[in-house]
Amino acid sequence: MKTYLSLSQLNSALSLRDLSDPGAGPHAMQQLLADVVVALERLWGVPSRTHRLNPLVATADNYDRLGYSPDDVTRDSRYSRHVSPTVMLRSHTSAGIPALLDSLRGELGHYDELHVLPGLVYRRDAIDRTHVGAPHQVDLWRLKARGLLGPSDLQAMMAAVVEAVLPAAENPDVQWRSTPALHGYTAAGRQLDVLVTQPDGRREWLELAECGLAAAPVLRCSGLDPRRWAGLALGMGLDRALMLRKGITDIRLLRSGQPDVQAQMLNLAPYRPVSAMPDIRRDLSLVLDSGDDADVELLGDSARTALGADADVLAALEVLAVTTTPELPPAASGCVPGRSTCC
Amino acid sequence: MLLRLVLQPLDRTLTDREANALRDRVYLALHRGEVVELIAG
Numbered sequence: 001m002k003t004y005l006s007l008s009q010l011n012s013a014l015s016l017r018d019l020s021d022p023g024a025g026p027h028a029m030q031q032l033l034a035d036v037v038v039a040l041e042r043l044w045g046v047p048s049r050t051h052r053l054n055p056l057v058a059t060a061d062n063y064d065r066l067g068y069s070p071d072d073v074t075r076d077s078r079y080s081r082h083v084s085p086t087v088m089l090r091s092h093t094s095a096g097i098p099a100l101l102d103s104l105r106g107e108l109g110h111y112d113e114l115h116v117l118p119g120l121v122y123r124r125d126a127i128d129r130t131h132v133g134a135p136h137q138v139d140l141w142r143l144k145a146r147g148l149l150g151p152s153d154l155q156a157m158m159a160a161v162v163e164a165v166l167p168a169a170e171n172p173d174v175q176w177r178s179t180p181a182l183h184g185y186t187a188a189g190r191q192l193d194v195l196v197t198q199p200d201g202r203r204e205w206l207e208l209a210e211c212g213l214a215a216a217p218v219l220r221c222s223g224l225d226p227r228r229w230a231g232l233a234l235g236m237g238l239d240r241a242l243m244l245r246k247g248i249t250d251i252r253l254l255r256s257g258q259p260d261v262q263a264q265m266l267n268l269a270p271y272r273p274v275s276a277m278p279d280i281r282r283d284l285s286l287v288l289d290s291g292d293d294a295d296v297e298l299l300g301d302s303a304r305t306a307l308g309a310d311a312d313v314l315a316a317l318e319v320l321a322v323t324t325t326p327e328l329p330p331a332a333s334g335c336v337p338g339r340s341t342c343c
Numbered sequence: 344m345l346l347r348l349v350l351q352p353l354d355r356t357l358t359d360r361e362a363n364a365l366r367d368r369v370y371l372a373l374h375r376g377e378v379v380e381l382i383a384g
Contacts, residue, residue, distance in 0.1 A: 250353070258354040279351035280359070282366040286344050287376025294344050299373060303348075306372030313357065313365060316349035323344065 003077040004084060009305070013081065013089055013122060013134065014055070019254060020118040020136050020238055021052055028265050029242050029254070032165065033118055033138055035268075036236075039164040040114055043156060044142065048114040053096045055120055059088045062095040065221050067184020078298055081122045089122035093139040094185060094235060101222030104143065104229075111145035118238065124301035127317040129250045133304055136238035141214065141231055149230040151188055154211060157232055158192050161209060165241045166194060173197060176208070186212020186233055199247050206244065209236040246271040252312050279315060294322045346373070 005013070019027040037048050059082065063075055074080060074091065081089040090096070096117045104111070118138040125131045142149065142157070155178075162176045174194055181191040189212035193205045214231025239251055246264075248254070248271045253261055260274045288294055296319055304311040348369060350362050363383040370381065 252353055256353050261353065277351055277353070277356050279349050280357055280362040282348045282350065282362060284346045284348065284366065284370050284373070285380070286346055286370070286374045288344060288373070289375050293375075299346065302372050303369045306368050307365065310365060310368075313350050313352045314348060314369075315351040316347075317369075318347040318349070320345040320347050 002082055002085070004082050005089070009081075010083060010089075012308075016120060016134055017255070018052075018118075018120050018136070020120075020138070023052075026266055027254075028246065028268055029136060029238050031268055032242050032245060033116075033238060036138075036140070036161055036164040037114070037116055039160045040140065040142070040157065043160045044112070044114070046112045046114050046142065048116055050116040050118070051096060051100065052119060053117065055090050055122065056083065056087060057090045057095040059086050061098045062088055062090050062092070065098040065218065066094055067215060067217060069184075078295075079124055081124070090119075091123060092121050092235060093117045093119055093137040094233075097139065097141060097185070097218070097233075098222060100141070101143075101219060101224055104145075105223045107145060109145070110147075111143065112147065113143060115139075115141045115143060117141075124297050126296040127300040127303060127314055129252075129315060130240065130243070131300075132239070132251055133301060135240075135251075138236055138238055140234045140236070143214070143229065143231045145229050147230065149213065149232050151213070154188070154190065154213060154232055157234060158190070158209070158211060161234065161236065162192070162194060165208065165236075165245055166196070171196075177205075178211075181210055181212070183210060183212055183215075185215050185218045187215050188213050192234075194244065196244055199249055206240065207237075208241060208244070209234050211235070250315065252315070255312070283320065291322065291324060294319060 017024045019029045020033055022030050041048050080091050100115055116138060120134050121137045122134050125133050158178055166174045174196060176192060176194045178190040178192050181189040183189045191207055192209040192211060194208045195203060195205050197203055211234035214233050216226035219226045219229050239254060245268055254265060256262060264271055300317050303314060303317055307314060348366060350357055350365055367381045367383045
């Protein structure tokens with residue numbers, strides 16, 4: 001099912017400040033990104049180029065040209081924000097890659113550069129202290145002509161990214177691992193996880209990035225011969241990376257307007273908690289049309305839309321219980337016959 | 344279904360009245376049943 005954004009939804013999505021863009025004012029996220037880029041430039045001795053692209057993209061660039069199948073579930077309007085049948089708000093910064101690869105078709109000599117594509121991406125997501133509807137991402141692609149890039153280069157890239165985000169000197173107990181992962185736009189894909197100590201003392205594996213070797217079909221689709229061109233591709237969530245670096249447990253703090261918090265979002269020093277306001281809980285008994293609608297991402301997105309500018313007051317939205325109609329006693333209040341999920 | 348909202352502004356204290364009004368806005372957006380229970384008054 002495809003539904004399209006209204007003009008006001010599109011306007012509010014596009015007017016959201018991109019914290020990774022210095023053009024909109026300084027933010028610690030920019031320093032973290034700069035540290036990662038410098039680390040990779042030094043590792044490989046290659047120059048980098050940053051592309052700040054508008055988040056409105058061709059749906060084909062976001063999905064088809066990156067190897068997603070036409071019936072992939074993430075294309076559904078439940079997860080993607082479509083503007084028209086052919087245009088959407090990018091769901092990942094990789095959406096900028098097909099056009100970038102197209103632009104390299106004329107490169108006939110030696111070529112070796114790091115391309116950096118940061119910015120906001122648009123999802124429909126659950127509401128909790130680590131998720132927002134429009135998180136920041138960066139795609140880091142090293143593209144090389146007349147030279148090989150393989151799994152050992154990818155391994156070195158992952159190590160350099162972890163060291164830049166969580167320097168061992170400040171985080172001596174950080175460990176990382178990579179596990180196999182499938183993406184349409186990579187070969188030998190990996191998921192990069194880090195083992196970190198949370199501010200409350202818990203040790204936890206968290207995903208930091210996804211990466212792989214640039215897939216041959218993606219190169220070929222832009223007219224680049226995979227026998228001549230090779231690439232390393234890595235995509236990282238910048239909100240999570242910054243939260244890990246600074247020890248921040250609530251993603252909303254990154255955009256806080258409170259001066260004591262805002263001042264701390266200008267550097268990479270550990271976050272010092274500013275006295276938190278008490279939270280207020282409200283439990284809602286709802287009737288939905290079907291069990292499929294009892295989905296935290298779908299409900300989270302609807303709640304965010306309903307609250308508009310007040311949405312940042314909502315720290316979390318948790319599903320406590322789902323009961324289908326046949327399980328309910330006949331007298332259940334608010335229950336509608338024929339509806340499968342109730343109260 | 345039973346849903347819990349955790350309301351917590353980062354920069355001020357929320358009054359019960361404000362919390363109830365926000366709760367009602369979310370409730371009206373998500374609820375599909377015929378019986379509507381609002382609490383803000």
